[in-house]
Amino acid sequence: MSLAANRIRNKTILAIVILCLFLLNYHICNLFFKDDIINWWKLKLIIYTLIMGLCFILARVGTRKLMRFILSLGVGFCAASIFDRIVFNSQTYRLVDIIMVVLTIITSYIEVYVNRRIGRT
Numbered sequence: 001m002s003l004a005a006n007r008i009r010n011k012t013i014l015a016i017v018i019l020c021l022f023l024l025n026y027h028i029c030n031l032f033f034k035d036d037i038i039n040w041w042k043l044k045l046i047i048y049t050l051i052m053g054l055c056f057i058l059a060r061v062g063t064r065k066l067m068r069f070i071l072s073l074g075v076g077f078c079a080a081s082i083f084d085r086i087v088f089n090s091q092t093y094r095l096v097d098i099i100m101v102v103l104t105i106i107t108s109y110i111e112v113y114v115n116r117r118i119g120r121t
Contacts, residue, residue: 007062014058021051046085053078069112076104 001009021028025047033040056074063071080100088096 011058011061014054018051018054018058021047021054025051042085046082049078049081049085053082065112069108072108072111073104076108077101080104 025044028047029040029043033043053075056071056078060068060071060075080097080103084097084100088094
């Protein structure tokens with residue numbers, strides 16, 4: 001299978017996963033937190049953030065340079081948001097959020113520009 005065919009197949013699978021999460025998020029929340037409205041909404045926000053992150057990943061496939069860097073930032077910020085909600089149970093902006101923003105920028109830069117220079121992308 002060629003590289004282009006692999007990309008199309010992977011993008012299609014990812015788009016189907018995104019669509020299923022979008023369509024089933026209400027039922028997923030009800031499955032886990034039917035009688036707990038606070039946790040129900042927290043899970044719904046996590047699912048929507050996951051959907052956004054997967055959309056960034058979907059758009060990122062096959063891009064280069066600045067566009068890849070920007071989309072990598074989107075993926076990193078979504079991952080940081082999910083991590084923040086699950087681990088720290090936080091809805092406010094704190095010092096750990098500044099650290100996550102800085103780490104996201106650094107890792108996105110390394111992933112796009114440094115790896116490209118040494119031939120890994």
